[in-house]
Amino acid sequence: MSPSSQRAGLPALLLCALLCAPVASGAELPAPETLRQWVEGFVQSPRGPFRRVRWFCEDGSVLPPRAFACNDHGGGIQHGEWNHRARALREGGYEIANVLAEIDPERFVGDDPELEALAQILIERFLIAWDDGWIFRGARSYRGALQVEDEEAGARRLMLAMLRDPAWLEPERYLLLRESARLLPLQRDPTSAASVRAQALRLAERDPAFERLRAKIHNVPDPSDAERVRQHAAARGLPALAGDYAGLAKSIDTLYAPGGLPRSALAMADVVDVEPMAVALRGLGEYLAEAKVPEDRLAGAARLSGLIRKHFARVGDPTVAIDLLLLSLAVESEAYAAGTELIARLDGLDRRKQLRLLDWSSEGLYGAGLIGLRQLAGLKASLSGLDGKPRLGTYRRELDYVARAPGWADRQLALHFGEAVARLATIEDQALLFTQDRLRGSPLLFYGQTVDGLVRDAHQLARVRHELFGQRVGSSLRALNPGLARGVLHLPPPRGEPQRFDPEGIYVLPETTADLPPVAGILTRGEGSVLSHVQLLARNLGIPNVVVGRSAKDEVLGRLGSRVVLAVSPGGVVQLADDGPEWDERFEREAAPPEGLLELDLVKLDLSATAPIPLSELRSDDSGRTVGPKGANLGELRHHFGDAVPDGFVIPFGAFRRLLDQPIEPGGPPAFQWMKVHYDAIGRAGGDPETQKVLRSRFLERLRRWIERTDPGPVFRAQVRTALRDHFGPDGRYGVFVRSDTNVEDLPGFTGAGLNLTVPNVVGSDAILRAIRRVWASPFTERAVAWRQDHVDRPEYVLPAVVVQRAFPAEVSGVLVTTDVESGAPGWLTIAVSEGVGGVVEGQQAESLRVRRSDGQVRLLEEATASERKLLAPFGGVRSEPVRGRGALLSDPEILQLRELADAVESFPALRGPGGRPLPADVEFGFRRGRLALFQIRPFLESRRAQHSAYLRELDASARARNDRPVRLDAIPIRGRTR
Numbered sequence: 001m002s003p004s005s006q007r008a009g010l011p012a013l014l015l016c017a018l019l020c021a022p023v024a025s026g027a028e029l030p031a032p033e034t035l036r037q038w039v040e041g042f043v044q045s046p047r048g049p050f051r052r053v054r055w056f057c058e059d060g061s062v063l064p065p066r067a068f069a070c071n072d073h074g075g076g077i078q079h080g081e082w083n084h085r086a087r088a089l090r091e092g093g094y095e096i097a098n099v100l101a102e103i104d105p106e107r108f109v110g111d112d113p114e115l116e117a118l119a120q121i122l123i124e125r126f127l128i129a130w131d132d133g134w135i136f137r138g139a140r141s142y143r144g145a146l147q148v149e150d151e152e153a154g155a156r157r158l159m160l161a162m163l164r165d166p167a168w169l170e171p172e173r174y175l176l177l178r179e180s181a182r183l184l185p186l187q188r189d190p191t192s193a194a195s196v197r198a199q200a201l202r203l204a205e206r207d208p209a210f211e212r213l214r215a216k217i218h219n220v221p222d223p224s225d226a227e228r229v230r231q232h233a234a235a236r237g238l239p240a241l242a243g244d245y246a247g248l249a250k251s252i253d254t255l256y257a258p259g260g261l262p263r264s265a266l267a268m269a270d271v272v273d274v275e276p277m278a279v280a281l282r283g284l285g286e287y288l289a290e291a292k293v294p295e296d297r298l299a300g301a302a303r304l305s306g307l308i309r310k311h312f313a314r315v316g317d318p319t320v321a322i323d324l325l326l327l328s329l330a331v332e333s334e335a336y337a338a339g340t341e342l343i344a345r346l347d348g349l350d351r352r353k354q355l356r357l358l359d360w361s362s363e364g365l366y367g368a369g370l371i372g373l374r375q376l377a378g379l380k381a382s383l384s385g386l387d388g389k390p391r392l393g394t395y396r397r398e399l400d401y402v403a404r405a406p407g408w409a410d411r412q413l414a415l416h417f418g419e420a421v422a423r424l425a426t427i428e429d430q431a432l433l434f435t436q437d438r439l440r441g442s443p444l445l446f447y448g449q450t451v452d453g454l455v456r457d458a459h460q461l462a463r464v465r466h467e468l469f470g471q472r473v474g475s476s477l478r479a480l481n482p483g484l485a486r487g488v489l490h491l492p493p494p495r496g497e498p499q500r501f502d503p504e505g506i507y508v509l510p511e512t513t514a515d516l517p518p519v520a521g522i523l524t525r526g527e528g529s530v531l532s533h534v535q536l537l538a539r540n541l542g543i544p545n546v547v548v549g550r551s552a553k554d555e556v557l558g559r560l561g562s563r564v565v566l567a568v569s570p571g572g573v574v575q576l577a578d579d580g581p582e583w584d585e586r587f588e589r590e591a592a593p594p595e596g597l598l599e600l601d602l603v604k605l606d607l608s609a610t611a612p613i614p615l616s617e618l619r620s621d622d623s624g625r626t627v628g629p630k631g632a633n634l635g636e637l638r639h640h641f642g643d644a645v646p647d648g649f650v651i652p653f654g655a656f657r658r659l660l661d662q663p664i665e666p667g668g669p670p671a672f673q674w675m676k677v678h679y680d681a682i683g684r685a686g687g688d689p690e691t692q693k694v695l696r697s698r699f700l701e702r703l704r705r706w707i708e709r710t711d712p713g714p715v716f717r718a719q720v721r722t723a724l725r726d727h728f729g730p731d732g733r734y735g736v737f738v739r740s741d742t743n744v745e746d747l748p749g750f751t752g753a754g755l756n757l758t759v760p761n762v763v764g765s766d767a768i769l770r771a772i773r774r775v776w777a778s779p780f781t782e783r784a785v786a787w788r789q790d791h792v793d794r795p796e797y798v799l800p801a802v803v804v805q806r807a808f809p810a811e812v813s814g815v816l817v818t819t820d821v822e823s824g825a826p827g828w829l830t831i832a833v834s835e836g837v838g839g840v841v842e843g844q845q846a847e848s849l850r851v852r853r854s855d856g857q858v859r860l861l862e863e864a865t866a867s868e869r870k871l872l873a874p875f876g877g878v879r880s881e882p883v884r885g886r887g888a889l890l891s892d893p894e895i896l897q898l899r900e901l902a903d904a905v906e907s908f909p910a911l912r913g914p915g916g917r918p919l920p921a922d923v924e925f926g927f928r929r930g931r932l933a934l935f936q937i938r939p940f941l942e943s944r945r946a947q948h949s950a951y952l953r954e955l956d957a958s959a960r961a962r963n964d965r966p967v968r969l970d971a972i973p974i975r976g977r978t979r
Contacts, residue, residue, distance in 0.1 A: 029092040035427045038085045039135060042097070048139030049097035050080030056102065065144055077101050080145035094427060095120035097135060100154035100184070101147065105161030109168070115176065119420035123434050125183040130198045130437070131430055148185075155184035156322070163318035172885040174309060175369030176416045179438075181325035193221070193336055193441035196255055199248045206244075209236050217252075218440070221340045226252035256337045261330055262289035265304060268327055271320055277311040280304075294338040294345075295353075299360045301335035302443065305367025306376075328367060332443065335364045339446025346453060352969035354450055358402060359383045361450070364443035370409035374888065378860045379405060386969070393963030396458045397823075400572070401859070403455050403475035406448045408863065409439060410550055411845065415865040436550065448551070451475055457973030461965075463958035467575045468552055469559065476552035479572040483544030484590055484949055485521035486565045486579050489556070503786065506566055508548070508556060517783045521566040523548050523556060523576075539821075539941075544568040546576070571956035572822070590951055602797060605743075607654040610716070612723035612804070614649045620909040626652040627801040628741035633910050633937045634803065640904065645934045648805030649723050650741060656776055656800055659712050671706065676796045700780050707777040720772070720804075721765050728806055735761040735807035735872060737935075738771040742779050742800045745938075756784055756800065760838065761807045763876035768804065775802050808933045809872045810837050810926030812889045817940050818902045819920040820850060826920075827853055829902055833890055835883045836869030837926065847889050853902060856895055864889060890927070897932045898925070911939050 029035060042049045055063040058074030062081070070076030079099050082090070086097040095117045103121075107114045127134040139145045159180060162168045168177055197218055204214035213232055217225050226249040233245035265285030269278045284307065288300040308328045315321045339361065346354065359380060366376040382398045390398070413435045424431035439445070455474035459466055466473050490507050493500040501507070506521035522545040539545075544566045548556055556576070563579035577583075601624055609626045618627060618635025631650035638645040660672035668674065678699045685692040721731075728734040740756030757778030759771040778784065779800050814833030821830040834846040848861040866883060873879040890898075901923065905911065911919045920940040926933045 029088060032426045035089065035094075038089065039096075039427050042086065042135035043131075043137055046138040047083075047142050048080070048136045048145065049082055049086035050139055050142065050145050051083035052081050053078060053142070053144040054081045077147065077150050078144050079147060079150065080139060080142065089427070093423065096124055096424070096427075098124060099146065099151075100158070101150035103154055103158055105158045108158065109161050109165040113165075113167070115416070116419050116423075118176070118180070119417045120424060122179055122183045123417065123420055123424055123431055125185075126194075126434050126437070127428065127430055129183075129195060130201070130433065132198075132202055134428075134430075152185050155186055159184065159186065159322055160318045163321045169313040170885075171313075171372065171887070174312070175412060178325055178328065178369050179416070181322065182329050186322065187326060193255065193333070194437055196221070196248065196251050197437065197441070199244070199251060203241065203244055203248060207238050207241055221252075221445075222344050223252070223256035223337070223341060226250075226256075255333065256341070261301070261334050262286070264327055264330060268323065272324070273316055273320070274311050274314045277307065277314070280307045288334075294341040295357065297338035298335055298342065298357065298364075298446075301331050301338060302360045302362075302364035302367065305331045305335060305443075306363035307367075309367045309369070310373075332364065332368055335361075335443050336441065336445065339364075339443060343446060343449055346450060348972065350970050350972045351454065351457070351967070354454055354973075355383055355386055355969070358447060358450055358454075361443050361447040362405065365405060365409060365447060368442050370412055370439075370442060370444060371405060372412075372863055374860050375405070375408050375863060381859075389966040389968070391963065392458070392461055392965045392967055393959075395967045396462060396959070399451070399455050399458050400475075400478070403451050403478070404861070405451070406439075406444060406475070406549060406551075407478075407547065409442075409444050410435065411862075411865045413438060415845075415867060419867070439550065448475075452551070453973060458967075460973075461967065462962050464571075464573050464955065465575070466573065467577060468555055469576065469578060471555075473552060476549035477574040477576065478547040478549070479545075479568045479574050480524070480547060481522075481539045481543060481545040482568045482570045482949075482952060483521065483542040484565075484567050484587075484952060485544050486563065486583060486587060487520040489523075489559050489562055489564045491560060506564060508560070518786050519543065521545070523566070525553065546574050567952060567955065569952040569955040570824075571959055573955040573959070575955070586951055590949055602794070605653070605797070605799075607657045609652045610654040610658055611719045612649040612651050614723075614727070615645065615647065615805075618650065623910070624743050626654070628653075628743050629745065629910060629938065630739065630741040630936060631801055631803050633908070634805070634935075636908060636910065637934050637937055641901075641934060644932055646806040646808045647727055648736065648803060649727060651720070651772065651802040651804065653743065653799040653801050655712065655716060655802075658716075659707070659710060659776070662710060664706060671703075671710075672796065675703065679795050696785065697782060700782055700785060703780050704777040707780070708773050710773070712773070717769060720769060724765055724768065724804070731765050732763060735763045735876060736768060737803075737805050737807055738762055738768060738775050739803040739805070740775045740778050740800050741803050742798060744779075744798050758838075760878050761872045761876055767876065772802050772804075776800050805935070807872055808837075808926055808935070809928055810933065811835070811928050813837050813924070813926035813935075814846065814889075816898050816902065816923045816925060817920055818905070818923075819940065821940075822850075829853055829899065831890070831895075831898060834864050834866060834869065835889065836871050837878065838870055849890070849895075851895060851899065853899055856892070856899060858895065891930070893930060894927050894932070901925075901932070901934075905937060908937065910937065913939070 053065050055061075055065060055069040055076050055078045057063065057070035057076035061070070061073045061076075063069040063073075065078060069078070079101060082097055089096060098121050108118050124134070128136060131137075133140055136146065162177060162180065167173065200210075200214040200217045204211045210232060213225075213228055216228075229245055229249040229252065233242060233249075237245050262285045265281050265288065269281035269285065272278050272281065281304070284300055284304040288297065288304070291297045291300050305328055308324055308331070312321065312324060315324060342357065349357075362371070362376055362379040362383075365371045366373065371379075379402055382401045386395060386398055417434060421431050421434055452474035456466075456472060459472070459474065466477050468477060485506060487504045487506045488502065490502060490505045492507055492509055501517045501519055503518050504520050506523065507519050508523045508525075510525050521543060524545065524547055546566065546568055559578070565575070565577045565579050565583050567573075567575040567577075604625050606625045613626065613631075615631070615635045615638045618632050619639065620629075620632050620636045622635065623629040623632035627650045634645060634648070634650075638647075657672070660675070661670050663669065664671045664674040669677075678695070682692055682695050682699065685695055724731065724736075728736065738759040740758065742756060745756075757775050759774060762768050762771045779798055785795075812833050812835055814831060817830045819826055819830065820828035829851040831849045831851060832846045833849075845865040846862070847864040850859040850861055851857070864883070868880045869883045870878040870880055902921070905921045905923065906918065908921070911921050913919045922938050922940040923934065924936040926935065
């Protein structure tokens with residue numbers, strides 16, 4: 001939607017005719033563009049989203065407006081009645097045009113609270129403040145439509161109901177609860193950073209000459225902005241806006257003025273019923289009363305904010321809890337004001353002082369709900385490790401960790417508000433500003449600018465450059481996978497259209513996706529699981545992948561459609577540059593010959609076995625003979641770990657090869673012969689990529705359809721039913737996972753992780769037989785073929801075995817890699833874990849840990865921020881339900897089991913590379929009630945080309961040479977240079 005100043009006026013009668021036109025109840029909503037027009041109409045209408053004003057009585061009566069209309073009906077309130085379009089939008093899931101006086105608090109408490117609806121209500125409150133009333137702009141002067149006192153009373157009822165519900169006192173809800181207190185009308189006319197930015201935006205819309213000052217207030221605010229506004233008004237301002245300039249200047253003065261925060265803290269100490277909080281409130285209130293310089297104000301405010309959150313759940317009186325939340329918001333404003341004053345002074349502060357400011361500011365992030373207690377502990381531990389004279393390698397590593405906090409805050413807001421923002425953005429673009437505005441108005445503004453400057457300074461000390469289109473950057477780019485690529489920068493196609501990805505394109509993704517086809521490079525706004533199948537494939541094939549921070553997003557999106565170069569070194573240096581002739585020579589030198597086709601060992605292949613083989617009878621050396629590496633390694637795991645590996649069997653290659661002896665059609669050739677003819681034809685069309693693509697697509701579609709529909713015969717069906725009964729018991733009383741196990745995955749040059757189908761929790765022998773045929777067909781999808789087409793020789797000998805394994809009802813599941821994925825350090829483990837089954841490998845926003853093998857020391861990399869978990873459904877398949885969200889997902893005893901597992905698997909035959917070189921393991925696991933279950937083991941493979949690229953290693957050379965140099969913390973970093 002265009003800014004409010006650009007909204008065209010419509011006559012009031014025409015607007016009413018448009019907005020009051022009936023919409024059939026329960027009818028499907030029209031297209032989003034039409035809904036946007038409806039919302040635009042609400043904005044312009046003198047009645048907003050209302051049709052008329054009515055009295056709403058306690059007995060259900062709705063009466064025309066007159067004095068005391070509800071006296072004889074049990075009482076009631078007067079407000080606007082939604083017009084037909086507003087009602088249709090609400091029935092369609094858009095929680096807009098909210099009358100807080102009428103909101104039922106019971107919707108948002110109890111066992112199944114409507115949290116997304118609450119988030120929409122809060123975003124609407126943001127839009128009202130941001131866009132001069134938004135859809136209520138006209139309704140503010142529509143007498144009787146909204147009563148301020150009734151709205152405030154409704155907001156307070158809602159907050160009190162939430163605070164009486166123990167679930168709302170859990171740490172996982174604190175951010176949403178606090179945002180409710182911030183955005184609902186619990187206090188009148190609060191001056192905040194957000195209101196200052198909104199006032200500045202409205203002025204810039206009406207006064208184009210004010211735009212430069214608006215951008216300054218938006219990006220680098222400070223107290224002197226008030227005088228700048230007054231100077232602009234006097235020298236260049238528009239006379240008609242004199243009151244608006246004065247109002248903005250006054251708001252800025254109020255934001256930065258010494259307030260009554262110390263008095264409020266001392267007063268709260270007298271009423272709070274938690275003694276440690278009362279004592280600390282007094283102490284910090286007295287400290288803030290004496291604080292004169294911004295460093296002291298920031299330290300005191302941040303500590304007070306963190307203190308309130310730490311003890312908040314122990315406050316028994318909901319009315320006191322509301323006052324505490326409002327105090328917390330006032331404290332945040334103080335920390336914000338002090339931080340913005342300090343931004344202008346950072347250039348004069350040495351590294352040690354800046355690190356100390358980050359330490360204090362991290363408590364403010366915690367107090368604002370933007371990070372959790374475990375993340376706060378991780379930041380403090382990292383910062384405390386930078387005492388004395390740290391070595392440069394340590395200094396850079398710890399700063400890189402500290403620089404994760406902005407991403408953590410972004411993900412935390414996305415967890416609570418992401419779905420609501422996405423929904424409302426379909427009818428109002430400005431909803432997308434919610435997260436950005438919240439982060440800019442929080443302690444993160446100061447934290448982010450400080451850490452970014454320190455990271456850039458550390459890069460300069462190491463003589464390395466993170467570059468974003470020619471500009472040196474700090475923490476806004478973070479490497480995931482190394483590689484070098486060039487291609488056109490794209491956004492992904494609409495969901496459900498993966499075939500439209502350009503294999504030579506570089507894609508900006510909202511997060512790691514589970515079904516990404518091959519591309520040249522990846523830029524992600526959220527990394528999801530660092531050990532997801534797509535991440536493992538990208539690392540294996542040398543596809544560079546970078547996390548793009550919010551501060552770099554606009555610069556990246558501004559290059560969409562342009563050719564770019566993405567370079568990510570093994571040491572984590574990132575370059576994103578415009579492509580041009582200067583890169584040609586570099587890419588010619590880097591164009592090493594392919595790493596080699598996977599030559600299938602047809603001599604070893606044994607297709608005579610067609611009956612199911614129990615896992616107990618398989619070992620690693622059966623891989624590529626009768627079954628694939630998945631089944632063979634599961635057999636090896638079961639031999640070593642017994643019942644920790646759920647029981648099952650494998651349908652060998654020979655069963656599928658026997659299926660291919662059947663004719664492709666009545667009277668036609670055997671399917672195997674038909675396949676070979678078509679593979680040859682596709683190969684001959686290599687000079688014409690479009691023809692080759694069409695031939696491949698038609699061939700694969702027909703082959704998959706044939707496999708899924710062809711009966712493997714009564715003998716095979718009987719063998720499978722017997723194996724099911726022998727392993728699992730009576731039919732229908734168990735579920736199994738049916739998983740592909742081809743002879744072209746988990747090999748020395750190609751991982752193949754996640755390319756083929758896994759059908760989860762299949763119940764009933766008939767359903768299992770159908771699932772087997774689906775799994776047989778899955779290696780022949782266009783996505784699977786596209787990922788492996790440059791790596792496999794003799795494609796007609798791509799043969800799927802099928803693993804059938806008892807379903808394990810994991811409470812948490814994840815992936816363990818027996819090395820530090822980011823640095824390659826062997827003394828560490830990397831673990832990604834999520835609630836329920838299968839979330840990590842599908843790219844869900846998982847909890848990521850780095851664990852030291854020797855003593856179990858844990859460093860939190862990412863917290864799980866997925867909103868749902870998958871559980872096994874009783875009658876087959878999986879169901880989704882909200883996550884439990886109770887802190888760390890793995891207990892100390894469970895981490896100990898994973899450490900012991902890592903030591904035990906190192907001798908596995910499957911974990912040997914060329915020349916017997918040991919390889920790290922990639923293990924999929926689950927836990928239920930502390931019991932470990934193992935689902936898969938494969939070698940963790942990285943691209944040799946990316947690891948040994950001369951250009952990428954050159955990017956790391958300088959840092960490697962300087963890693964042991966001491967860093968002077970008493971020196972002042974200035975714009976990437978040090979004096």
